[in-house]
Amino acid sequence: MVARQVLATDPAVLADLAAARLGEAAFRRELSRVDDAGFDGPSLMPGWTRRHLVAHVGYNARALSRLVVWADTGVETPMYASPEARNAEIDLGSTLRPQALRSLAEHAAIELDVRWRDLPEDRWAAPVRTAQGREVPVRETLWLRQREVWLHAVDLGAGLRVRDLPEEFLARLLPDVLGAWSRRGEGAGLRLVSGQRSWGADAAAASSVVCGDLPDLVAWATGRASGPTGDALEWVGEGPRAAPRWL
Template sequence: MVARHDLATDPGLQEELLQARRGTAFFARKLNELTDAELDAGTRLPGWTRRHVVAHVGYNARAIARLVEWAATGVETPMYASPEARNQEINFGATLSPIALRNLFDHSAVHLSVEWRDLPDANWANDVRTAQGRTVPASETVWMRTREVWIHAVDLDNGATFNDIPAPVLERLLKDITGAWKTRGTDAGLLVKVMGTAGNGAGLTFGDTTAADPTIITGALPAVVEWAAGRGNSGVTAAGPGAPTQEVPAAPAWI
């Protein structure tokens, strides 16, 4: 008999599941505000229409659900057969009729939520492998989805901004992004400082903290994450050798 509530009992994981579902609901709201004709418009992602973003978010839910199924059964079920297959899937999804595209998002989101709901406590620690080849516990799938729905709700370019994303999500995003830079060594000479009010990331510092004369990027948490994620530089300032005219340099590649 299937569960009617999440089998996970860890309070931290329950909070993460709530944040992922809130992000899904937020994306759904921004999508539902769009008419069918408006799905053809561009987004904050170069080369992608809103159709591409919706298709990506829908198929991403299916891919993450495959990882949860892997954790539940022990049978390896990769997110995608290949990077090429993933791209083909998104391009195909973008050609669907508006009602089919909306159904793809709705049904895939429900499917993923049910897979999470029915995963027993012990299985959340089971290892799965992401599309980037990282081996992670199944619990990481919740963050993977949280990141997708909140950021891509903004990418729909339908009024959502990084200010709409909860501060805990923004902080974790910034840690993820700057961590990826550090792993690749692309943060050399770059210091990122978050300014603002307590509880909104004030005082956070990321990047090359050992640089003698770094390029310093400063701004409130939402603006800094927007810049770091490659979505714009409104609300951030730059100073130092990498910004001699105080122009804000592009952030290093994240993904």
């Protein structure tokens, strides 16, 4: 039997699909390092056990699959009925047995990958709406899933660190975080600097300049630093301070 091929031909889409699959593999690898008893332990997400985290990652794949169906059929299919429904789903999922949670994460990821594989080339620009209410082309689901699996692979607390994530991913993530701050009117006057690269406010308008390695900047900006003010960072001007909320 001939294997079915990805219908997309856009090189940028194909590159993002490959990156999303790499992130999925990283999450599976980290999850395999957690034994069943470890599911009851805390994740690095405040207030969540690993049970909650794995349920969330699985249900996120299902939610993104709904967006791909929306793009494919033209029938509006939101990620979640409501924020409350999303939270209730995670809470309920966290009560599943470890093997059921492993199966949920694996099978939901496979379903999402199949949806991406079978989406026709002319549908990748179709508009859908994220859980935050932003209208984006469905190709954005590839990036949303990359964020999900890479960061939550770290949040499993099985050994992977932000510093271990691909530099290309980190360099794309940081302006994404700053963009979320800007849309909410937060983070004004912040300038982040790593070597010759910088993000955020222009040098003349910056009231706080945060300097450090890219992984340390990302860890601070996403709330995953060793301390709320980023212990490994150097601050110039106002600060140090905790990063604004990202999502």
